[in-house]
Amino acid sequence: MPAVTPEHEEIRRSVREFVEHEVVPIANDLDRQEAQIPEPIIQKMAELGYFGIIFPPEEGGMGLDYVAMAIVTEELSRGWLSVGSVMTRNLITGSLIHNNGTPEQKKNFMPRIARGEVMTAAAFTEPDTGSDTASLKLRAVKHGDGYLLKGSKMWCTFANRANILTVMTRTDPDVSKKHRGLSLMLLEKTPGDDFAPPHLTGSRIPTIGYHGMNSFALSFDDAFVPAANLIGGKEGQGFYQLMNTYEAARIQTAARGVGVAQAAYECAVKYAKERTQFGVPIGNHQVIRHKLAHMAVEIEAARQLAYFAASQKDTGKRCDYEAGLAKVFAAEMAERVTREAMQIHGGYGYSMEFNAQRFWRDARVLSIFEGTSEIQLEVIGRRIMEQ
Ligand SMILES: Cc1cc2nc3c(=O)[nH]c(=O)nc-3n(C[C@H](O)[C@H](O)[C@H](O)COP(=O)(O)OP(=O)(O)OC[C@H]3O[C@@H](n4cnc5c(N)ncnc54)[C@H](O)[C@@H]3O)c2cc1C
Numbered sequence: 001m002p003a004v005t006p007e008h009e010e011i012r013r014s015v016r017e018f019v020e021h022e023v024v025p026i027a028n029d030l031d032r033q034e035a036q037i038p039e040p041i042i043q044k045m046a047e048l049g050y051f052g053i054i055f056p057p058e059e060g061g062m063g064l065d066y067v068a069m070a071i072v073t074e075e076l077s078r079g080w081l082s083v084g085s086v087m088t089r090n091l092i093t094g095s096l097i098h099n100n101g102t103p104e105q106k107k108n109f110m111p112r113i114a115r116g117e118v119m120t121a122a123a124f125t126e127p128d129t130g131s132d133t134a135s136l137k138l139r140a141v142k143h144g145d146g147y148l149l150k151g152s153k154m155w156c157t158f159a160n161r162a163n164i165l166t167v168m169t170r171t172d173p174d175v176s177k178k179h180r181g182l183s184l185m186l187l188e189k190t191p192g193d194d195f196a197p198p199h200l201t202g203s204r205i206p207t208i209g210y211h212g213m214n215s216f217a218l219s220f221d222d223a224f225v226p227a228a229n230l231i232g233g234k235e236g237q238g239f240y241q242l243m244n245t246y247e248a249a250r251i252q253t254a255a256r257g258v259g260v261a262q263a264a265y266e267c268a269v270k271y272a273k274e275r276t277q278f279g280v281p282i283g284n285h286q287v288i289r290h291k292l293a294h295m296a297v298e299i300e301a302a303r304q305l306a307y308f309a310a311s312q313k314d315t316g317k318r319c320d321y322e323a324g325l326a327k328v329f330a331a332e333m334a335e336r337v338t339r340e341a342m343q344i345h346g347g348y349g350y351s352m353e354f355n356a357q358r359f360w361r362d363a364r365v366l367s368i369f370e371g372t373s374e375i376q377l378e379v380i381g382r383r384i385m386e387q
Pocket residue numbers: 121122123124125128129130131132154155156157158207210215365368369370371372373374375378
């Protein structure tokens with residue numbers, strides 16, 4: 001059976017309608033103002049069920065497959081990468097709880113996360129530790145009926161807006177235990193830019209793009225998490241829980257790359273038909289026409305890789321290899337395609353008045369987060385050597 005069915009195409013049509021009406025008209029202005037995604041867009045996404053797309057209806061989700069998740073993500077990202085990314089957080093936290101949570105955690109958190117009634121943020125990366133997850137340091141020390149968190153996190157995107165921070169902590173003080181000493185915890189908080197001083201403070205990290213969501217450096221100073229919020233109820237499982245969840249997050253990131261590249265391609269095609277130089281539309285010059293052809297080839301290849309990885313994930317089998325292939329290719333493809341879209345716009349490509357530069361700035365992050373390209377190549381390469 002093909003990965004993409006008529007039902008999937010119907011989902012694509014409905015997401016595209018939402019994006020064309022609600023996102024495309026405002027994305028460039030909001031990006032220029034470095035304004036966050038407006039609340040009504042998040043509310044509408046929640047009503048449409050996007051935050052719980054892959055979770056079962058009994059947990060508040062839509063019960064759709066990973067191919068549907070990839071298509072929804074692609075279409076949202078075609079409008080604005082930030083909008084395509086806002087659901088990533090709830091999908092990560094929701095998957096962690098759905099796959100590993102205690103029955104109480106599933107009952108308490110899943111419906112609210114799946115319905116988008118609460119927003120979550122992922123606090124994994126630290127100032128000194130990114131790719132090497134097993135070396136994370138933020139401590140969780142037993143205290144009464146819970147834990148006190150002490151340490152720093154870096155790049156926690158959407159931390160201000162979130163009701164729940166999903167924090168990777170070190171529960172075992174013996175750092176030589178590496179990944180075996182890590183545990184994931186859910187820190188509940190009130191949304192807002194002021195966080196919860198003195199126990200939790202945050203400062204925004206200025207970035208070149210991805211402006212619809214802000215990323216924060218966070219400082220935890222004895223922030224309390226009840227023991228009931230230790231995911232799975234057992235210490236030392238956090239690393240394994242996260243690695244499993246990364247498969248879906250990487251497929252989603254590949255789909256984000258496809259969406260951003262598609263948007264850049266469409267605006268380049270339009271411009272190539274409208275802009276005249278040497279008496280003809282620039283698309284009539286073979287070099288420009290071939291640029292568009294290369295862009296189309298690359299986007300479709302990345303799209304099919306993303307759907308392939310998603311369909312593998314739908315079988316329930318391990319798919320870090322397939323997710324890695326899709327993520328590394330789509331992220332780097334998006335950089336190339338958005339660069340070419342800018343080039344086709346000539347000087348106007350460099351102007352903030354045109355969308356091309358936004359796609360290029362946004363695309364640049366895709367090979368950095370959710371595991372850098374270098375780390376994806378390691379994942380892929382190790383699997384090859386195991387065969
Ligand atoms: C806009 C943005 C949003 C983000 N949002 C979040 C978020 O919400 N939550 C969160 O937890 N994190 C988030 N991150 C952090 C992101 O996941 C990390 O930046 C990423 O994992 C890389 O970690 P690092 O920055 O510490 O780089 P490092 O790990 O220090 O890597 C530096 C360089 O060395 C390379 N490198 C590292 N190890 C190896 C190796 N073994 N072999 C070969 N090369 C290697 C890397 O590929 C990279 O090129 C975000 C980052 C950005 C830029």
